Amino acid sequence: MLTFYSEDSRLRQARTELHDGALVTPFECPERLDLVLKHLHQSGLGDIRTPSAYGLAPVLAVHDKEYVTFLANCWQEWQAAGHEGEAIPNIWPARTMRGDRIPRSVSGQLGYYALAAETSISAGTFEAAMASKDVALGAVEHTLQTGEPSFGLCRPPGHHAAFDQFGGYCFFNNAAIAAQRALDAGKRRVAILDVDFHHGNGTQQIFYKRDDVLFISLHGDPEVTFPYYLGYADENGEGPGKGFNVNYPLPPGTSVTRWMATLELALAQIKAAECECLIVSLGVDIFEGDPISAFTFTSEDFTALGEHLAQVGLPSVFLMEGGYAVDEIGVNVVNVLQGFEQAL
Numbered sequence: 001m002l003t004f005y006s007e008d009s010r011l012r013q014a015r016t017e018l019h020d021g022a023l024v025t026p027f028e029c030p031e032r033l034d035l036v037l038k039h040l041h042q043s044g045l046g047d048i049r050t051p052s053a054y055g056l057a058p059v060l061a062v063h064d065k066e067y068v069t070f071l072a073n074c075w076q077e078w079q080a081a082g083h084e085g086e087a088i089p090n091i092w093p094a095r096t097m098r099g100d101r102i103p104r105s106v107s108g109q110l111g112y113y114a115l116a117a118e119t120s121i122s123a124g125t126f127e128a129a130m131a132s133k134d135v136a137l138g139a140v141e142h143t144l145q146t147g148e149p150s151f152g153l154c155r156p157p158g159h160h161a162a163f164d165q166f167g168g169y170c171f172f173n174n175a176a177i178a179a180q181r182a183l184d185a186g187k188r189r190v191a192i193l194d195v196d197f198h199h200g201n202g203t204q205q206i207f208y209k210r211d212d213v214l215f216i217s218l219h220g221d222p223e224v225t226f227p228y229y230l231g232y233a234d235e236n237g238e239g240p241g242k243g244f245n246v247n248y249p250l251p252p253g254t255s256v257t258r259w260m261a262t263l264e265l266a267l268a269q270i271k272a273a274e275c276e277c278l279i280v281s282l283g284v285d286i287f288e289g290d291p292i293s294a295f296t297f298t299s300e301d302f303t304a305l306g307e308h309l310a311q312v313g314l315p316s317v318f319l320m321e322g323g324y325a326v327d328e329i330g331v332n333v334v335n336v337l338q339g340f341e342q343a344l
Ligand code: OKP
Pocket: 118, 157, 160, 168, 169, 196, 197, 198, 199, 226, 283, 285, 292, 321, 322, 323
């Protein structure tokens, strides 16, 4: 299986994440790439390629133009305003205020375009986000052209990024961009299966009213887990999209047995929906040792996950989402991909 990866993903080197009231070194750090690359090299899985630059058109196919312009200019405007730290929102158009104004000040725009406060913007953030979506596009193009599976080692991740909002370490929704590309290349329906510990609120929102993308997510129950305000079981899609959004919220500590039984339901739904391509939002933060998550996967369980995904029998693209800096993230990613390949 080919991997797509870009050195430019390292350009995001944020220093601060607002975590439990403290500014800490971000969990979503460039070292994550090294941990995965090390195991990819050792695994003999296949070559690692640098993707082409696909420009902004595929981004604008799923994101708001003004939002993209905001991301492109935010750091420069923040610096021009003379601020000391990284760009972090601290005011929102909350429920009791107006949501129809986009203020001129970068501080006001930050709140408008952010859905959470943990994710700072700093030098290289936009460039790394561009590289990350190129990684996703390189992977999906390869799979579209050959039918072979591919892995996009995306960084930053994407599944929390909505039509015009960033947060949860995400800026561009890599999975949505790849899915839209597959549709534009002629696939009639694409499944996005999100196995990251956190609900893929951005992916859900982008495709919520559409029937050409089936979005299914298994995740920590938003009653007690980030992103809290989306990801409940009663969110099934709207209008033509009714039935094409499926959420499986699961309690913290959920056993792998229960998780896998839930996966079987999801895979049956993907098969029944006549999807022509599968995109896996591959968060390996379901690992028992993940520092910010609460599921219980062992490294061996990731092999079984890959094997199950192969049963679907679709051209498949794996895109990296979460999974934080513990040594095992490399082996966990490789186990999914090898489990998948060996079961084909
Ligand atoms: C991004 B991805 C935990 C707070 C969570 C943000 C998590 C973003 C996860 N105490 N903060 O889905 O892995």
